[in-house]
Amino acid sequence: MTNTTTAWAWTPYDAPIGPLLLAATGEGLIQVVFHAGPDITERALTRLRGRFGPAVGDGADTPDGADISGISSGSGAPAGPLARLAEAAEQLDAYFAGTLRTFTLPLDWSLTGGFNERVLRELATGVRYGATVGYQDLADRVGEPGAARAVGVAMAANPLPVVVPCHRVVESGGGIGGFGGGLETKRTLLALEGVLPEPLF
Template structure:
């Protein structure tokens, strides 16, 4: 789906290398709209096709270094993995999330900083729905902006690590990067 810059509503996208594998980043003029793990070529093409359909926008993949909407997200992700960024400061396009899912993700972003974790039940209470731990788990699983809206910081109420869309080893890596878990042995 590489093509010239579109003239109408558009979706700029790229795939960047990271310490956890290739990440697909997509943005609209409103802000970052999607981060996707394990973004090999087939997965990236499928994700972009779905986003184009859902958002009604033309896709544009600029040459590396020519990003317009994604220049700052790419820079901030590199700084995060280098250990130099503790909070993403990016405009976000929330159109891929709604209802309680969005409320839980916004609460996570507001109240759980770098280097901290929260249980599913505690986050449910903070989001105004005590007892909705399972709904919080669903919200985290549907997060269109992982890493930036750090759902890897949500853990089991009993201290277990819990699940993660990028895989449990990726979650462990991210929590170790933030100093929550000991660095894994390699």
């Protein structure tokens, strides 16, 4: 049996919450990685190459990811991974500027599945900007009322943070809960959306 490869690309993204790595296939955005310094970026890329094969531009003169400047995400041509990355960067720019409240990016769910995917899809479509949801409530929404702890595991395994807003999931008692990107990042995102006051410093 031969391994099939999927066309995919990646790019760094300089976000107000720190450097992110964005990866996309022609189907859509497939991964967002927090704190994407050199070591974390290399580990993420090794995993993605192991899953999908070489990235677009691997081995060329672009070791720092795909150059998506000047690529239009709105052309009539079929979208490839570079156009998907350009679209993701454009929408993230608008989100961090406070002018976009709902991501409309195509998403590639290949890096998740089963219960986790069901929970993440519900989170992506059912918890609006500026709102929060408890772990138990999210478990109830997907018809698994005994799975509040498993919802926490699904949040920790979310391959598409920020875009699939696991920062909006909080403890039912009012606590902020955990977050793979760190609690400071979670507070910053919730403050951006008006859920928490802006940090003083």
